[in-house]
Amino acid sequence: MLYNDSIVALATPSGAGAIAVIRISGNEAITIGNSVFKSIKNKDLLKQKTHTLHLGHIIDDTKTLDEVLVSIFKGPNSYTGENTIEISCHGSTYIQQQIIQLLLRKGCRMADPGEFTLRAFLNGKLDLSQAEAVADLISSDNEASHQIAMQQMRGGFSNEIAKLREELLNFASLIELELDFAEEDVEFADRTQFHELLNRIEFVLKRLIDSFAVGNVIKNGIPVAxxxxxxxxxxxLLNALLNEERAIVSEIAGTTRDTIEDELVIGGIGFRFIDTAGIRETQDVVESIGIRKTFEKIEQSQVVLYLFESLKFKVQSSEYILEIEKVKNQFPLKPLVVVINKTELLTEDEVAEIKNQLQPLNVILEMISAKQNIGIEELKNQLLSFVNTGALRNNETIVTNTRHYDSLLKALNEIQKVKYGLETELSSDLMAIDIKEALYHFGTITGQVTNDELLGNIFANFCIGK
Structure with a gap:
């Protein structure tokens, strides 16, 4: 598909607002904009400098649609690398639609989802990983996900990959050169240096792959049951954590008959709290369905808060300890936090006794009073400790994209094949095949290797106007 026509779309969210921005990009963008714009100072947009603003009106024949501010960005010094104008109009949905329809009649077409960013990629303004970071930046809803998206959009991840790919490509060229002089039996590639490079690439790839576990939860939020x-x-407790009356509270057992989800940002990290139906034997059909969903939500969560009422725990501690062991054995890889609620009803000796009883289980214990907001901050800090935020503080590259993760795994597999071939003195022609495969997977991350289907899948998830 050729991208040499002019496209138009609303760049701000749809609906009424104070201001709306309509974006046009393409070789004829300024010409089309000039045909519908009348400057208050009779300026010709075609003669204006790039990165300038102009006040005037959008005119449809003799009808004035709106007073607007037009921004001019001439290619290649624009987001897309093409001539681009942005029309800032009043946010009436009627005005928006009238201006867009006028521009369509003047020769524009409606942009596809993500087409502005796609053109930026095709025109070399962004590599593919940076383009994908644009979508992540738009959807970021906490400090951590925003920080990661900004780092990737600035090229932190792609620069690291590009440097490794360039070094590997240099050695690949020397290996290929050896094949041209196979009869002379000469070595152009220093095997010792090559082995050091492969070790370094393997180390970086493993670090990036390991970072995905942290990056994925930061991007999508950490589910806590x-x-x-x-x-x-x-x-x-959910209301106390969220600091609002999100869930219904009553003295009637089984009030919560379905799962309730909400999000909270702690230390820049998003947590998704899932308040589930209580676990108990019941004849109530609806409540039984809720209990079954509880176990499903535990399976889907990454952290489990097992909540007990203090006075009941004091009386039924042996029974509850068996339940804790059961959950811990059923989900051994999930952090389990035992939370004793309503601790204001206990004496200091009773609190100490509960701590002694739970110590052999090697579980994390938090003593709180959700109603009186006691121990809530300590619980939040405990939840935050489950996330490795050190990488964020050190500004390390963190992988959040599943496609990148898959390509890194494949590249690592090929690098390990090359290492094995080097250690077993495999022939250069066979090693060259594995090196090319590794280079291919590096290239798919930054977009040096791509196809229309891949681009379609990536940019289809963008919003229109970006």
């Missing part, structure tokens, strides 16, 4: 018997304060 709040479970326990009915009426122990799960909904009250």
């Amino acid at each position: 709040i479970v326990g018997e009915p009426n122990v304060g799960k909904s009250t």
Whole structure:
């Protein structure tokens, strides 16, 4: 598909607002804009400098549609690398549609989702990983995901990959040169240096692959299941964590009959709290369905908060300890935090006794009063400790994109094949095949190797206007 026509789209969210921005990009963008714009000072947009603003009106024949501010960005010094103008008009949906329809009649076509960023990629303004970071930046809803998206958009990840790819490409060229002089039996590539390079590439790839575990939860939020018997304060805890009355609270057991989800940002990291129906034996059909969903939500969560009511735990501690062991054994890889609620009803000796009883289980214990907001900040800090934020503080590259993760795994597999071939003195022609495969997977990350299907899949998820 050729991208040499002029496209138009609303660059701001649809709906009424104070201001709306309509974006046009293409070789004829300024010409088309000039044909519908009348400057208050009779300026010709075609003669104006790039990166300038101009006040005037959008005119449809003799009808004035709106007073607007037009921004001019001449290619290649624009987001897309093409001539681009942005029309800032009043945010009436009627005005927006009238201006866009006028521009369509003047020769524009409606932009596809992500087409402005796609053109930026095709015109060399962004590599593919940076383009994907644009979508992540738009969807970021906490400090951590915003920081990662900004780092990738600035080229931190792609620069690291490009440097490794360039060094590997240099050695690949020397290996290929050896093949041309196979009869002379000469070596142009220093095997010792090559082995050091492969070790370094393997180390970086493993670090990037390992970072995906952190990056994925930062990008999507960390799901935390709040479970326990009915009426122990799960909904009250959720409200205390969120600092709002999100869940219904009553003294009636089984009030929460379905899962309730909400999000909270702690230390720049997003957590998705899931208040589930209580775990207990019941004849209530609807409540039974909720309990079954509870176990499904535990399976989907990454952290489990097992909540107990303090006075009941004091009386039924042996029974509850068995339940804790059961959950811990069923989900051994999930952090389990035992939360004792309503601790204001206990004496200091009773609190100490509960701590002694739970110590052999080697679980994390938090003593709180959700109703009185006691221990809530300590619980938040405990949740934050489950996330490795050191990489963020050190500004290290963190992988959040599943496509990148898959390409890194494939590249690592090929690098390990090359290392094995080097150690076993495999022939250069066979090593060259594995090197080319590794280079290919590096290239798919930054877009040096791509196809229309891949680009379609990536940019289809963008919003129109970006």
